[in-house]
Amino acid sequence: MSTTQLSEMQRDALGELFNIGMGNAAAALSEMLDDEILLSVPYLDCMHIKQAQKLLSNPDDRKLDAVEQEFEGKFSGNAFLFFGEQSSLELVRRILGSEVSLDILSELEHEALKEVSNIILNACFGCIGEILNNELEGGIPNLRSGTIDYIMNSKNLGLGDDPLVLMLSMTFSLPNKLISGQVSFVMTAASMDSLLTELNKYLAVQL
Numbered sequence: 001m002s003t004t005q006l007s008e009m010q011r012d013a014l015g016e017l018f019n020i021g022m023g024n025a026a027a028a029l030s031e032m033l034d035d036e037i038l039l040s041v042p043y044l045d046c047m048h049i050k051q052a053q054k055l056l057s058n059p060d061d062r063k064l065d066a067v068e069q070e071f072e073g074k075f076s077g078n079a080f081l082f083f084g085e086q087s088s089l090e091l092v093r094r095i096l097g098s099e100v101s102l103d104i105l106s107e108l109e110h111e112a113l114k115e116v117s118n119i120i121l122n123a124c125f126g127c128i129g130e131i132l133n134n135e136l137e138g139g140i141p142n143l144r145s146g147t148i149d150y151i152m153n154s155k156n157l158g159l160g161d162d163p164l165v166l167m168l169s170m171t172f173s174l175p176n177k178l179i180s181g182q183v184s185f186v187m188t189a190a191s192m193d194s195l196l197t198e199l200n201k202y203l204a205v206q207l
Contacts, residue, residue, distance in 0.1 A: 006046065006196075010200075010203075011044060013202070013203055018042045018170065021125060022039055022042070022170050024126075024127040025120040025121070025123040025124040025183065028120060028123045029116070029119075029172070032095055032116065033095070033174070035175070036174070036175055038173050040172070043167065043170065044168055044169075045166075046192070047164070047167060049152065049164075049186070052152065053149050057148040057149070062085075064083065064084060064147070064148060064151060065085060065088040065145050066082045066143070066151045069138050070139035071136045071137065073134045073135055074194055075191045075192075075198060076136075077191055078159075080184045081121060082184065084180070087179050087181055088109070090178045090179050091116065096112060113143060120183070121183070122138050125138065164188070165188055165192075166187040166195075167184060169182060169185075170182065
């Protein structure tokens with residue numbers, strides 16, 4: 001599979017579905033934080049996972065917090081929600097309330113991050129599944145902390161050695177930029193074929 005195997009119509013449709021899904025996720029996060037959420041233009045491409053790691057890495061290879069969640073249905077994949085350490089800390093403080101001390105926060109941070117990420121990721125891929133008339137079930141969210149190479153280790157994710165994957169990615173932030181993150185979906189070539197089958201059915205009805 002290569003980028004040339006995605007028609008312009010398919011690329012546009014996938015980008016629009018991701019936009020809608022992330023719009024739902026942003027609305028859920030906005031309600032939790034009582035603040036506006038800004039979204040970037042979605043990024044969509046097919047590449048080897050090592051290229052995806054390079055794309056998502058930061059220049060000084062800083063440690064990231066990421067919540068990873070599998071989703072399954074007629075197509076499946078791995079969804080990631082990435083935060084820099086300061087963003088994840090600020091997000092948890094906003095959700096748990098300023099009255100929570102830093103000592104307590106350190107104990108609650110992991111569970112709170114997983115819960116928030118579960119809401120965001122399910123809002124996103126749940127919406128995509130609903131539009132394509134395919135129910136997608138999310139697995140148990142896992143928190144990973146470290147470099148991008150560690151977090152997106154293809155063998156640990158059961159994807160084999162440097163597989164070809166579909167990358168769907170979008171960043172979000174609050175206006176003050178104290179909280180920002182990135183949602184990325186990684187799908188293997190086989191699952192991508194299943195997604196395109198369902199996408200083509202959807203496009204056929206729309207035309």
